[in-house]
Amino acid sequence: MTSSERVSEIVAELASTRGQDLITLAYLLTGDGDEAEDIVQAVLARLLGSSSIARATNPFAYAKRAVTNEFLDRRRRLQRRARALVILRSEPATIGSVDTPIAERDALLRAFAVLKTRERACIVLRYYGDWDDASIAAAIGSAPATVRSLVSRALPRLRAALEQSEAASTPASSTEGDQ
Structure with missing residues (x-):
């Protein structure tokens, strides 16, 4: 099995078995269901392009950290551009x-x-x-x-x-x- 096949297998397993947990974490961070799904999708896509997930001892913990980092990165970008916080309804x-x-x-x-x-x-x-x-x-x-x-x-x-x-x-x- 090649490295990219192993990465694909790990990410597919994460998406199918722990995807909802990742979305829930992202939802609690963002407060927005659509943005939560976007964050998880972006993280899973990025993980597919990287072999680092294959080296992780706990891929789910690695993915949770990646979701948190993606959330923080998006917030920083928003604050730099608009200098405003996200306002919930x-x-x-x-x-x-x-x-x-x-x-x-x-x-x-x-x-x-x-x-x-x-x-x-x-x-x-x-x-x-x-x-x-x-x-x-x-x-x-x-x-x-x-x-x-x-x-x-x-x-x-x-x-x-x-x-x-x-x-x-x-x-x-x-x-x-x-x-």
Whole structure:
């Protein structure tokens, strides 16, 4: 088996068995399903053209890091060009009690929008990806202490945004019955 055939086999297996996990990671990083799919597709295409995946001891971990790097690279390019952050839609997806999970997800994504790119990456990788500080630091190109600092600053901002979102979606109680 040639090197390129081995790479093709590894990437095909990644796409079929762990593709949805990679898309979920990208979605949590971006907050946008289409962009998440674009990131994963770009990563898989790049992996096909490189033999480095064949040398990786854990191809899935390698692909997760590649997804994270692609996300960070895209954000840097956007910030250089437009000097603006990605703004998620401002209206909630639903209000009804039947669709509470959708509304909660929408609130979480809007709360993520208040975070800076590196803060968001650290939060997602730590709490969704279950990565340790050293792995996150390597992925974002900083020191583990910087990761802890970013998480420490991001969590209160995330909590405040979620509380604000919850307060905005809770109807004000009427005091007319008390009078």
